[in-house]
Amino acid sequence: KNQVEQSPQSLIILEGKNCTLQCNYTVSPFSNLRWYKQDTGRGPVSLTIMTFSENTKSNGRYTATLDADTKQSSLHITASQLSDSASYICVVSDRGSTLGRLYFGRGTQLTVWP
Amino acid sequence: EADIYQTPRYLVIGTGKKITLECSQTMGHDKMYWYQQDPGMELHLIHYSYGVNSTEKGDLSSESTVSRIRTEHFPLTLESARPSHTSQYLCASSGRQGSYEQYFGPGTRLTVT
Numbered sequence: 001k002n003q004v005e006q007s008p009q010s011l012i013i014l015e016g017k018n019c020t021l022q023c024n025y026t027v028s029p030f031s032n033l034r035w036y037k038q039d040t041g042r043g044p045v046s047l048t049i050m051t052f053s054e055n056t057k058s059n060g061r062y063t064a065t066l067d068a069d070t071k072q073s074s075l076h077i078t079a080s081q082l083s084d085s086a087s088y089i090c091v092v093s094d095r096g097s098t099l100g101r102l103y104f105g106r107g108t109q110l111t112v113w114p
Numbered sequence: 115e116a117d118i119y120q121t122p123r124y125l126v127i128g129t130g131k132k133i134t135l136e137c138s139q140t141m142g143h144d145k146m147y148w149y150q151q152d153p154g155m156e157l158h159l160i161h162y163s164y165g166v167n168s169t170e171k172g173d174l175s176s177e178s179t180v181s182r183i184r185t186e187h188f189p190l191t192l193e194s195a196r197p198s199h200t201s202q203y204l205c206a207s208s209g210r211q212g213s214y215e216q217y218f219g220p221g222t223r224l225t226v227t
Contacts, residue, residue, distance in 0.1 A: 004156075043118075043204050043218030044157075089157075102216070104156040 002027040004105040006090050012111045017080055021108045023073040023090030031093040035064050035075045038087045038107065047075070047088075080112045117141050120205050120219035127195055128227055135190045135222045137205030146188040147216065149204040150174060157204065163188060195226045 004025045013019050025033070032051045036044035048057045048064040050073070056065050061078045077084055087107040094101050118139040127133055139146070144165045149157040149172075159172030163182040177199070178192050188207075192199055205219040 041221070041223065043206070043221050045218070046215060049215065102159070104158075106154065106156045109154075 002092075002094065002103050004090055004092050004103045006088075006105040006108050008108060009106070010109040010111070012113060013080055015080060015082055015112050015114050018076065018078050019080060019110065021075045021077075021088050021090075021110070023075070023105060025071050025073070025090070025092045025103070027071075027092040027094050027103050029095045030068060030071075031095045033064075033066055033073050034091040034093070035062070035073075036089040036091060038089055040086070044089055077110075080110075082112050082114060085110060085112045118205065118207055118217050118219040120203075120222050122222060123220060124223050124225075126225045126227065129194075129196055131195050133192050133195055133224070135203055135205075135224070137188045137190070137219055138186050139188075139207045139217070139219075140186060141207060141209060141217070142185065143207035143209040143217075144185070145208045146182065147206040147208075148172070148178075148180060148188070148190050149206065150176065151202045151204060151221075153202075161190065195224075197226045200224060200226050 007022045034049045035047045038044040047062050050057050050066045063076045066073045087109050089107040090105040092103045121136045146163045148161040150160050151157045158174035160174050160176040161180040163169050169180050178190050180190050202221050202223050204221045206216045208216045
């Protein structure tokens with residue numbers, strides 16, 4: 001069964017600290033992996049997209065890594081800010097159709113305290 | 115910021131009412147999607163469309179229906195709302211062939227009393 005598991009479920013850190021969020025998946029075949037940020041009451045916004053051949057990608061203070069062999073990804077947030085408080089969702093796409101079927105994780109709820 | 119819009123943002127309605135959730139995008143995208151999301155849970159695809167006059171059901175069974183008469187517009191309708199329909203509904207679109215990016219609207223939070 002194709003699944004995407006994220007950990008931790010929730011995380012609280014102090015402003016200025018770094019943190020790393022984890023994503024393990026069993027989706028096969030694999031096309032790409034995305035990290036989205038979803039603010040409360042809003043739609044998800046894409047942070048990074050990585051294909052099979054990419055093992056790291058950065059977007060400002062966000063750096064995603066991908067190990068396609070172990071089917072693991074991480075999202076590292078550097079020098080956290082209060083505005084980083086949100087749910088971070090890992091999404092994996094397969095190659096099964098032109099639609100690019102997406103499998104969503106439940107997200108990690110990050111809270112940044114001042 | 116993606117050019118995809120949803121109205122209303124919030125809706126509280128009584129059981130048995132007919133409702134239509136609006137979604138429109140100005141990016142000229144062919145593919146559009148509707149997702150349902152409960153608090154703390156993953157998004158579930160309920161409908162999608164490859165283009166005008168194309169609609170398909172997603173992975174999660176839904177009593178809602180959709181239509182795609184114009185490229186930019188993808189409304190979702192519930193003929194008779196029930197409390198079990200209470201959820202957040204997110205619309206998304208994606209564009210050119212080979213593009214992986216899906217752009218999401220802000221969502222409609224529906225509460226059926």
